[in-house]
Amino acid sequence: MNARIPTEIQPLISDFKDLLQSKLPNAVLGFYLQGSIALRGFNKKRSDIDFLIVVNHELTAGELSIIRDIHEELKQKHEYYMVMEGQYTTLGHLDKTIKKPQELYPNYFYGEYMGLRNGWIDPTSLWITKYHGISVLGPDVNEINIQVDWDDLLLAMKYNLHSYWTDKVKDYTIFLQDDWVVDTVLTLGRILYTLQNKEMITKEQGGYYLLAVMTNEWHSLINEALRIREGSELEMGFESIEERALHTLRFVLHIIDLCNEKYQLRTT
Template identity: 30%
Template sequence: MFTKKSRNIYKAGSLCEFAKAFFIGGIDVENVVKHALLKEVEQLMEQYIGGLKEIFLDEKIVGVYIYGSIALGAFHAETSDVDFVTVISDPVNEAEKQQLVELHKKLSGSTLGKRMDGMYIPLADLGKYNDEMNEYVYCADGKANIGHWDINAVTWWTLKNQGITVIGKEAEDLSFQIRWDDVVNTMKYNVEQYWSGKAKQPYLFFIEEWVESAVVTMGRILYTLDHKTIVSKDRGLQYLLEHSSEEWGPLLKEVERIRQNPKEKRMLSRWRRADMTKRFLLHLIETCRGKWTIQ
């Protein structure tokens, strides 16, 4: 595993002192976020935290955490989502829900605000899966709703091990445990059910987004199985570029073009690209199957 570093992004002598000062109004919201975040994300978080403070009683906010591409150091301002988890002491009530809807409506006035994806999870539900939880407030594409969102072992492992603490208790100190075996089982389900199913629908791979998604996701899964950590889409693609045979080079370079220079001319015809994507996907599925038993 990698060596964990402190991911708290605030200027404070101690987290407890900071939290106390913040909640009683002793720290100005505008000065909360350090420059560790990109300026656009920093500004969004300042607005978000200020809005939360107007909705929840001080003691109800256990913490706010960023995970996903931002925490993995692979944020793309033009395309990446702002993935967050806000942990609260007890479930959101109806009045608070309506206020959260309005808060996210306001935040979605900005480009990044429209790309906020996250959940409001009661403290008692940390580490649980959707079938074990009551409905909760979540935010998808900048819009708040109630129901169930994208929670699995990867979500919890990433939050616990790689999450950025915005306010509150350090992510790594949150009171839940997640086993690496659960992460592997999630990856296995993703490969055996989801991507195996997509491989039987090759017409999907005439669409650029599906080509990119299939390749970079499988690259991330392969890296995870080999190194026991979660990485970004960029690192997953780089891993395939470094370790795949020359046969797949044209496809991988094409996916690199899609991600980095989408307006440039295609390197492969749509027919060849679709065929190579299907074959490469099947190859990677078999490669992953060879690793389940050694995890």
Template identity: 30%
Template sequence: MIVSNQMPMYVQSFTQNYVELLNKHLPSDLIEGVYIYGSIALGAFDEVKSDIDFIVLLSSAVNEQELSILQDIHVQMNKHAFGKRMDGLYIQASMIGKTNEELPAYPYCTDGIVEVGYWDVNHITWWILKKHGITLQGIPIGELNIPTKWDDVLETMEYNINQYWFSKSKKTYLFLSDSMVEFATCTISRIVCSLELRAILSKDEAVRLCVDMLPKRWHLLLKEGFRIRKKANTKSLYKSKLKRARDCRDFILYTHQLCNENFFIRGVSNGN
């Protein structure tokens, strides 16, 4: 296995065991490459809560026997504390750069369980792999010729802001939940900063930058989201959960307008 300085040693040991199991139990000509993306690749892995995001490229679609082997491998990996935090997919190398809308159903792992269907594969997935990914085994990422461009990433972020998050703004009650406050503030901060800097950042870095970039009106909410993310057992910065939920809704509406006015301009190319 290729060793990367980007990964903590305890993660390297875990992923090495994973690669060894793949090589031991699957046909030698099936696996073309094993790669890490996500928080590890972005240098923001949190030992307590971060997922281990991976992509395994295959020479062909897996058959029923090979699928059963993958499921058994993850049962073994689940004996480790990180096992149930493995999130990833097994797809054919010929499908590099494609999103769920273009892909046939494929094996994927979430919470340590392997199923066949569709996981979180979009242009942001491929962009992070292209620009920051770590090769554990196989063809170096730079030689994969991942076709994803920044315009593709922009399209995904536009969907996230204008469809996914805008629809959530109509359901203020969702943000009475700590987890939804964290999810909204950290994810939207990441989108805003990534659009501004034309680079995908970790959520932690994005929230810190947004406190500097955005008006003071949003600082309390951003710090609250970061508090939940890092020190969930500490006292809330808000006296009222309802006030916090309304602030979260208003933050979504504010960033919706901000992004559409500054970044989502139809017909204007944003480069590669």
């Protein structure tokens, strides 16, 4: 087992690999891990287990049924299975040679089957897989022609800022929840780092990067996000969750404006 795979999840990954090999020997070309595990930032209490399964042909009804059985078996046996997120796909999707993608490929979110998708992988996941991915089964990621470049990643960053996060600030009450504070602050730290350095980092690293580059005005919120993420027993750094939520909303707007100005991301 690859030493980069955390010990806690090695039994799950090993069983997943064995089931793919034994039950789908003629269908599965490769099994890869990306996300926080690949970036060496797995948090056993909060991280997802992000995977890609590359198949070598359009899956038959029988093979699709076997895949669901495999996941059900893993679900019954492994606690960590419930944080697995991933997509079945093909080499044609990774090297972008496929012409007419069809919704033929299983997708999983927090361990649950989400139906068939078209197999496309988002630029952030492609980037992490290409430069940091862990091969569990099949060719090493360096041997796969994964087509993703900086322009693809930049487009994803623009979407995150101008669509996803811009939409979230329409209702500040979502920031009353601990998980939203963590994901918002630390993810925006990752985006800011990526725009500056053209590389991906973990959420925790995004938080510490923010502490290094942001003014003291935002440090209480950044430390709050890191406190929650790391499971610290220190008390909340705000008088109320309402105060924290409003500060989070202002932080989102500030980061969007900062990125627009510094990296010329404004849409025309």
